[in-house]
Amino acid sequence: MFLESIDIKHFRNLTDIHLEFSPGFNVFYGANAQGKSNLLEAIYTLAFLKGFRGDRLPDLIEFDASGAQLSTLLNREGAKTRLSLALESHTRHAYIDGSPCTRARDYMGILRAILFIPMDVSIQQAAPQLRRTWLDKMVFNLKPAYLLDLEQYQKLVKQKSAALRCEHPDTALLDVYDAQIFPVASRLIEARYQYLQLLAPHITRVFSKIFDESFDCFPVYKSATRTENIVFGKDMPTPLQAVLEGYRNHQSGARHKELARQQIASGPHRDDWGFELNGRHARYYASQGQQRAMSLAIKIAEIECLKQEAGIEPVFLLDDVSSELDPVRHKRLFEYLNAISAQTFLTTTSRHHVPIENVAHIFRVENGRITSE
Numbered sequence: 194m195f196l197e198s199i200d201i202k203h204f205r206n207l208t209d210i211h212l213e214f215s216p217g218f219n220v221f222y223g224a225n226a227q228g229k230s231n232l233l234e235a236i237y238t239l240a241f242l243k244g245f246r247g248d249r250l251p252d253l254i255e256f257d258a259s260g261a262q263l264s265t266l267l268n269r270e271g272a273k274t275r276l277s278l279a280l281e282s283h284t285r286h287a288y289i290d291g292s293p294c295t296r297a298r299d300y301m302g303i304l305r306a307i308l309f310i311p312m313d314v315s316i317q318q319a320a321p322q323l324r325r326t327w328l329d330k331m332v333f334n335l336k337p338a339y340l341l342d343l344e345q346y347q348k349l350v351k352q353k354s355a356a357l358r359c360e361h362p363d364t365a366l367l368d369v370y371d372a373q374i375f376p377v378a379s380r381l382i383e384a385r386y387q388y389l390q391l392l393a394p395h396i397t398r399v400f401s402k403i404f405d406e407s408f409d410c411f412p413v414y415k416s417a418t419r420t421e422n423i424v425f426g427k428d429m430p431t432p433l434q435a436v437l438e439g440y441r442n443h444q445s446g447a448r449h450k451e452l453a454r455q456q457i458a459s460g461p462h463r464d465d466w467g468f469e470l471n472g473r474h475a476r477y478y479a480s481q482g483q484q485r486a487m488s489l490a491i492k493i494a495e496i497e498c499l500k501q502e503a504g505i506e507p508v509f510l511l512d513d514v515s516s517e518l519d520p521v522r523h524k525r526l527f528e529y530l531n532a533i534s535a536q537t538f539l540t541t542t543s544r545h546h547v548p549i550e551n552v553a554h555i556f557r558v559e560n561g562r563i564t565s566e
């Protein structure tokens with residue numbers, strides 16, 4: 194899929210923009226604070242109904258404006274769809290081909306976008322909550338129905354946590370919550386497990402091709418109920434059935450502990466994931482450059498995985514990646530991105546950071562104005 198064009202009104206510092214894109218590489222260059230990331234965020238908002246720098250709607254609207262409007266013409270294998278959004282300070286209205294769309298789940302998943310921002314390079318060191326969100330987003334991108342289970346699970350976790358914090362917890366009510374939580378939690382674990390299994394060969398290949406041939410890089414899932422990590426792509430991973438049984442057994446014997454600590458003992462909201470690099474936990478072993486490379490490799494692997502497993506080619510939003518890689522890896526990254534042919538939107542402070550032969554369309558960004566060159 195690719196975006197043919199975009200129209201932006203009063204979105205952050207982008208007051209009035211109309212742009213036509215190339216299906217290949219689109220590069221946006223300009224000095225700091227001109228509107229480059231804002232442009233990527235406009236595309237991201239059209240995909241996910243929220244920005245990528247905080248969740249507050251009013252922040253997305255230009256100062257002193259009453260609302261922002263975004264609209265894009267999406268081309269999916271020749272079939273065109275217009276996605277539009279009107280953002281007001283506390284509400285947003287979404288439209289598909291001009292018709293209002295009231296349920297977020299009917300809207301999200303039409304435009305598939307994969308974002309890489311400088312903050313992502315430190316995902317290995319980030320709080321587990323952020324890493325889980327990363328993983329959940331990847332699973333969602335391949336399987337949008339995952340969002341329903343995730344929302345349901347989060348709701349149940351909230352309710353059960355509140356019940357555990359009561360002065361006199363109602364054990365019958367806790368039993369009801371457990372009975373409701375278990376099947377949803379199992380589906381989430383299963384979806385994450387299957388996703389990492391599908392992703393593993395792509396990560397291994399991308400990492401070695403672009404970044405480091407001499408290192409083996411494998412994704413791992415860390416269940417709060419198991420001491421050892423589940424490693425994907427190397428030997429046979431721990432069977433899913435054993436992971437689910439481990440979770441069920443752990444959870445069914447945890448009531449006493451849960452009441453004492455007033456919190457849920459285990460489940461997808463406590464699990465974590467990461468990488469193994471040459472047999473060691475990457476968070477403690479990999480160099481900074483390798484950790485950056487891994488973060489980027491996983492995004493590219495995600496694109497390949499979506500293409501292979503679902504026949505979907507997402508758009509790739511790369512914010513200021515030039516500052517993160519050395520020249521050799523940078524060059525290989527561009528060759529690789531060019532070969533996978535996903536529509537790419539890339540921002541940079543200098544056009545010299547980008548090997549020009551691969552660029553289909555270049556735009557200059559200056560003080561909220563974007564001009565095609």
Ligand code: ATP
Binds near residue numbers: 223253
């Ligand atoms: P850098 O190279 O430093 O990342 P950038 O070109 O990506 O710069 P953006 O993050 O797009 O810069 O921000 C451009 C400008 O938009 C900033 O000066 C910022 O203060 C401004 N801005 C952010 N939110 C709003 C808003 N709601 N209304 C108006 N301007 C805003």
Ligand code: MG
Binds near residue numbers: 229512
């Ligand atoms: Mg920026």
